[in-house]
Structure formats: structure tokens, C-alpha cells
Amino acid sequence: MNTSAVPAPGRGGAPDSGASGSVVIVGCGIAGWTVARELRQREPDRPITLVCADQGHFYAKPMLSNALAQNKAAGHLIQKTAALQAQSLRATVLPHTRVAAIERAARRLIMASSSSAPSPLPYKQLVLALGADAISLATPGLEHAHSVNDIDDYHRFRNALTAAGPGARVAIVGGGLIGSEFANDLAIGGYRVSVVDPARWLIGNLITADNGAALRAALAGLGVEFYLEDVVNTVERQADGCYRIALRSGTTLEADLILSAVGLRPRVSLAELAGLNVARGILVDEMGRTSDPDIYALGDCAAYTSAARPDVAGGAARVLPYIMPTMTAAKAIAATLAGQPTPVRFGPMAVRVKTPALPLTISS
Amino acid sequence: MKTYVCIVCGFVYDEALGRPEDGLPPGTLWEAVPASWSCPECGVAKADFEAVMI
Numbered sequence: 001m002n003t004s005a006v007p008a009p010g011r012g013g014a015p016d017s018g019a020s021g022s023v024v025i026v027g028c029g030i031a032g033w034t035v036a037r038e039l040r041q042r043e044p045d046r047p048i049t050l051v052c053a054d055q056g057h058f059y060a061k062p063m064l065s066n067a068l069a070q071n072k073a074a075g076h077l078i079q080k081t082a083a084l085q086a087q088s089l090r091a092t093v094l095p096h097t098r099v100a101a102i103e104r105a106a107r108r109l110i111m112a113s114s115s116s117a118p119s120p121l122p123y124k125q126l127v128l129a130l131g132a133d134a135i136s137l138a139t140p141g142l143e144h145a146h147s148v149n150d151i152d153d154y155h156r157f158r159n160a161l162t163a164a165g166p167g168a169r170v171a172i173v174g175g176g177l178i179g180s181e182f183a184n185d186l187a188i189g190g191y192r193v194s195v196v197d198p199a200r201w202l203i204g205n206l207i208t209a210d211n212g213a214a215l216r217a218a219l220a221g222l223g224v225e226f227y228l229e230d231v232v233n234t235v236e237r238q239a240d241g242c243y244r245i246a247l248r249s250g251t252t253l254e255a256d257l258i259l260s261a262v263g264l265r266p267r268v269s270l271a272e273l274a275g276l277n278v279a280r281g282i283l284v285d286e287m288g289r290t291s292d293p294d295i296y297a298l299g300d301c302a303a304y305t306s307a308a309r310p311d312v313a314g315g316a317a318r319v320l321p322y323i324m325p326t327m328t329a330a331k332a333i334a335a336t337l338a339g340q341p342t343p344v345r346f347g348p349m350a351v352r353v354k355t356p357a358l359p360l361t362i363s364s
Numbered sequence: 365m366k367t368y369v370c371i372v373c374g375f376v377y378d379e380a381l382g383r384p385e386d387g388l389p390p391g392t393l394w395e396a397v398p399a400s401w402s403c404p405e406c407g408v409a410k411a412d413f414e415a416v417m418i
Contacts, residue, residue, distance in 0.1 A: 037409070060371055060372040060408070060412070062373060062406075063372065079412070323373065323406040323407065323408065324405070326407075327402070327408060331407075350406070352373045352374065352405060359374075
């Protein structure tokens with residue numbers, strides 16, 4: 001690095017756009033890495049540090065629900081290791097590091113005592129790209145269920161499938177977007193799949209009853225069995241290791257593996273502890289800013305207020321755990337960080353349902 | 365003419381078709397697509413497309 005270089009001055013915008021000083025991004029998912037990449041494209045010299053609890057490798061989470069049938073190992077899904085990604089972006093990455101607290105007045109992060117990363121870590125601007133946790137139902141026996149919410153989960157699930165053997169029976173709890181995609185992927189992979197969901201049709205929060213029925217028919221054509229308008233009451237592990245699943249309707253299923261895909265809970269606790277406004281997700285305005293002007297949030301952890309979503313007439317803030325809004329937000333936030341304030345504007349958004357049996361694109 | 369697939373959402377860029385609505389006429393080779401172009405379906409960067417034979 002040329003030591004006489006100075007950070008590029010902000011290209012206009014509000015005086016507090018802060019186009020200098022270090023940017024710290026918490027989270028190395030597609031949101032965090034995209035903010036880093038987009039910012040580096042605009043600001044060749046700005047110090048960028050990414051902090052993440054996992055290994056930080058760059059991969060596309062949407063690929064996790066299509067990868068089993070293609071026989072892809074977890075390592076195969078990694079596009080760039082954290083180290084390579086950091087090197088190519090001239091950023092610093094601190095993997096295996098949990099943030100214990102955000103000290104907003106001092107603008108610094110306090111790391112968990114178990115980490116070896118520098119603590120405290122100062123920031124001029126902070127980006128929270130924390131993602132969400134898979135919701136775990138309290139139903140007795142469902143603690144045996146897998147959830148696949150990241151690449152490490154995928155690795156474990158794939159190992160469990162391999163151990164269970166070809167044609168193993170997989171019960172999927174949850175017939176939403178992720179559950180349906182996994183049902184398709186597992187069916188193509190030769191597994192015997194059942195789907196349980198309390199709703200009347202698949203992906204009910206996003207698609208019409210007609211499309212839900214068509215999707216069900218297409219997946220049924222692959223052998224997937226459906227138990228809709230139904231709920232898991234109990235799960236018992238049998239002596240031979242398989243699971244007996246009792247449904248509310250009285251039906252009993254047997255499965256070798258259970259996959260839980262019942263929804264996501266945005267990771268808000270770090271923000272909440274720091275006194276930021278949170279609802280279902282970390283509340284952000286139309287600039288992607290939290291209630292602290294130096295802290296941004298995006299992706300699965302954020303809840304966008306109606307200002308950011310002009311298509312929504314008033315109403316509560318919404319979490320948008322999909323790739324397109326996340327990419328839109330990442331680009332806008334990076335531009336704002338670079339001194340060109342850019343509102344996060346969600347135009348018509350496409351959500352792709354990656355079910356090869358009946359691919360759907362939902363436009364909103 | 366080659367095809368390139370978005371690794372996240374599966375959108376296919378076909379060189380023979382180009383993407384006229386983005387100012388890329390039919391026949392626009394991948395190398396000529398600007399680096400700033402992103403997937404029209406999911407917003408992922410050009411850098412994240414993979415070449416595939418269809």
C-alpha cells in the first residue's frame with residue numbers, strides 16, 4: 001500500500017456520510033462480502049474488516065437447497081475461501097470470532113472472551129450482516145431434526161444422508177420455500193420424502209393456492225408425500241435408530257432423518273443489547289441505517305420500514321430473507337458508505353423458487 | 365455462442381440472445397458484458413456467473 005495515499009474524498013452527499021475511516025462488517029455471508037466488494041470497488045483505500053462467527057468462506061446460500069441431488073460436497077460450494085476473498089478485496093477477515101457487544105458511544109466492538117481477535121475493535125461505521133437462525137420447534141423429539149441454514153449445517157446433513165444410505169426416508173417439517181426446495185432436491189436424489197405443514201398449500205406466504213397445488217402435484221409426481229394442514233405432535237426415536245413421527249391428524253410417519261425448515265428468526269440480540277431499535281428484525285430506514293447513524297444492517301437480520309419499501313402502504317417493518325433485496329441493500333449501503341448516499345429502493349422483486357419440478361418466479 | 369448461469373438463482377445469459385433491455389444486443393459476448401452488470405433476477409454480480417454448456 002502506498003503510504004502517501006489518502007482515502008478518496010466523499011463524492012458529495014451529506015456531511016455526515018463519513019466517507020473515511022474504517023468500516024467493520026459483522027457477518028461473512030453473501031450480504032457481508034457483497035458490501036465489502038462493492039465498497040472496495042468505490043474506495044480503493046478504505047480499511048475494511050469483516051468479523052464472523054464461522055469460517056467466513058464465500059458461498060451462495062441459495063445453492064444449499066439444490067446441491068444434494070448434484071452430489072456436491074460442502075467444500076464444492078465454496079467459491080472463495082475467506083482468506084482468498086479477503087486478499088482479493090484487500091480486506092481483513094477475522095473468522096471464528098463472536099462479537100459480545102457493540103459499544104456505540106466509543107464506536108468499538110467487544111469480542112467474546114473465547115476469541116483471539118483484537119478486542120476492542122474500533123469502527124467508524126459498522127455494518128451488521130448477521131443473518132438469521134433457523135427456528136427450532138419445541139415439539140418433543142424434534143431436537144433430533146436437522147436444519148440447513150448454512151454451509152456447515154449442509155455438510156452435517158449431507159453426511160447424515162450418506163450414513164442413512166440411498167433411498168432413506170426423510171421427513172421435512174415445513175413446506176415453505178426452503179422445505180419445498182429441499183423436498184425437490186431430496187426426491188431427485190432418490191430419497192423418500194414426506195412434507196408436513198399446517199398450511200393448506202405449499203409456500204403459502206409467497207404463492208397462490210393454484211400455484212401451491214401445482215407445485216404439490218409436480219413434487220408428488222416425484223414421489224413426495226404430503227401431510228398438509230397437519231402438525232407434528234411427537235417424535236420418538238426407535239431402537240433401530242429411525243424416527244416415528246405422530247401427526248395431529250392421527251397419521252404416523254417413519255423416517256430415517258428429519259429436516260426442520262419452519263422459518264427463520266433474525267439475529268437481533270447484539271443490536272438489541274446495544275440499544276438499537278429492533279422489531280422482528282433490526283429496524284432500518286430507507287438508507288439501511290439502524291437507529292444509530294453509524295450502524296447499518298441488511299439481509300436476513302434486518303427489518304425494512306415502509307420507507308424502504310414504497311410498494312407497501314405503511315404497515316409494519318418487514319424482514320426480506322431473499323437474495324434480491326439483500327443484493328440491492330448491499331449495493332446501496334456500500335455507495336452510501338463511499339460518500340454517495342443511496343437509498344435502498346426495492347423495485348419489483350423476483351423471488352425464485354428453485355424447484356426443478358416446477359420452477360416459479362414470484363414477482364412483487 | 366456460450367451460455368452463463370447465475371450461481372445463485374439460475375438465470376441464464378445466452379450470448380446469442382444478449383440482454384437488449386440492458387443495452388446488450390443479441391450476440392454480445394460475455395467478455396463484452398460490463399463488469400458492473402448484475403443478474404436481472406437476483407442482483408448477483410457478473411463475477412458470480414459460471415460458464416455452462418447447455
